[in-house]
Amino acid sequence: MNVLTKNLRLFWQGTMLSYIALFAWLRPVTYAASKIVMPLAQMLFFVFLGTYATNSNNVDFYVIGNAVQITAVSGIFGVTMSVGGDRWAGTLPYLFGTPANRVMLFFGRAFMHVIDGTIGVVIAFIWGVTLLGLDLSHTNLPALGLTILVTTLSTCALGLLMGCLSLITSNVMFVNNTVYFLLLIFSGANVAIDKLPAWMQALSQILPLTRGIAASRALVAGQGLAEIGPMLLTELGIGFVYGTLGYFMFHWFEVVAKRRGSLETV
């Protein structure tokens, strides 16, 4: 077996096992509910609330916005659990006692959630098409797929940063819920961004999802990859920044914990 396949197998084993080990929702029924029922519930809620409140007929706006935003379930909650889970498992000393490459270890924690989040969005789009009349006949589907993947990546990167917070504080579930709901508004999933106050718009611009949702809407409206390309690149760049910040925070956590002796304090 050559070095590359060996390393790939190692990476796969590590990410897959850590996903099962640390992602506490992974009981089949709850998992299915979170993947299938919850996107539909969220979508129906905002579609009916949104169209009723704005008295308009822009169902697609809410369907697309919430379908893409669903990726934050994996990206924020899932990734945070996978990074922070070692704290309550008491595995941190054993983890940091290995010579494992920390970059692989850290980003590996998010890997399965990227796949998972992408699948979640696809399921949500299927609900949109089958139940809420979403029309994808003018859509460049490969480009939409790429947009979903890129958006999921950048959302998971924010999740990695949140996960590091959860290594340090125990209140992270509160912070996570807040972030999730803020994303519902700030990302433009349910409110057109240009209707937001200026300070909120500014925040929107530095969050993941915002451009991914805008790009998805543009694609469904019939635009092509060339038009949305810049948005995707920026979305990816935002993810890169959060991922890098997350990694430095993870590294910093290890260094400080070894200095202070706080590796296994819960």
Next chain:
Amino acid sequence: MNAIEVNHLKRVYRAAIGVFKRSIKEVVAVDDISFSVEKGELFGLLGPNGAGKTTTVKMLATLLIPTAGNISIMGFDVVKQANEVRKRIGFIFGGERGLYWRLSAEDNLRYFASLYGADPEVSKKRIPYLLEMVGLKGRGNERVEGYSRGMKQRLHVARTLLHDPEVLFLDEPTIGLDPVGAREFRQVILDLQTEKKTILLTTHYMFEADALCDRIAVIDKGCTVALDTPGGLKKHVSDLSIVEMETFGAPEEVLNGIRALPFVDAVSVEDQDQRQLLKVQTERGAEAVPDLMAALDGQRVGRVIVREPTLEDAYVRLVGGKV
């Protein structure tokens, strides 16, 4: 080259106390500890609660930075060459935490093997071998959440042997095991020694240290107070005999009265339900018994035995009557 080399090790913890008026309290967990362990040696680290054993093991295992002093393992510095050290060591902190309870034992091992970069083909053979070695054969595919404490501790042993380390640190590995389980566990440790592994062990069970260790360091309040073979340590008390007296609820004043007697060297008290077992160290042996009975001042006394000192008695003398 020694396998482990510890020079003037020191570790101070700074802990914040108080919620509103925060102040910093410094705890000197390890003050000045030095020792070296030869390759293949089984070395014991003994000391009362809070002596600094776990703190020392954490520094050996690259998980805690020393405040001063240095440690080298197989010639590598634990701070500057941490990854080289990590490839060569295994460690266990007693207890059942530190495993992924939602995974099976095999998957736990597979995961840790991946962290050590072990070739998956090699792990495929090594994992069943290790599970058999620690007595978990046939249970490997069960989730760890259903394991008993002893099984989890055995799994920790398998985990730490995945990468075939040369040096092992075992911090109270038999804590909380039943007597039979603890005995089987000691056999595993002895088997490891025959594989030429260097082992550093901490324990509160003196007979365990006596039976297993080639040499023992006794530490107290962060300092080494003795370092010798079990036989050598016993010589510290070879001039003494031990009078064991069973009493029933003797009050503290009476015990202090005994401690104050001129011919009494040290007294340790073991509480066992209604009874107490006093272990009095004295040069006078059986002759001391009448005076001791008098000092007990009418307290009910059960069995009285005069015996030769053990490692435990040597330990008690070294750390001043605390067990």
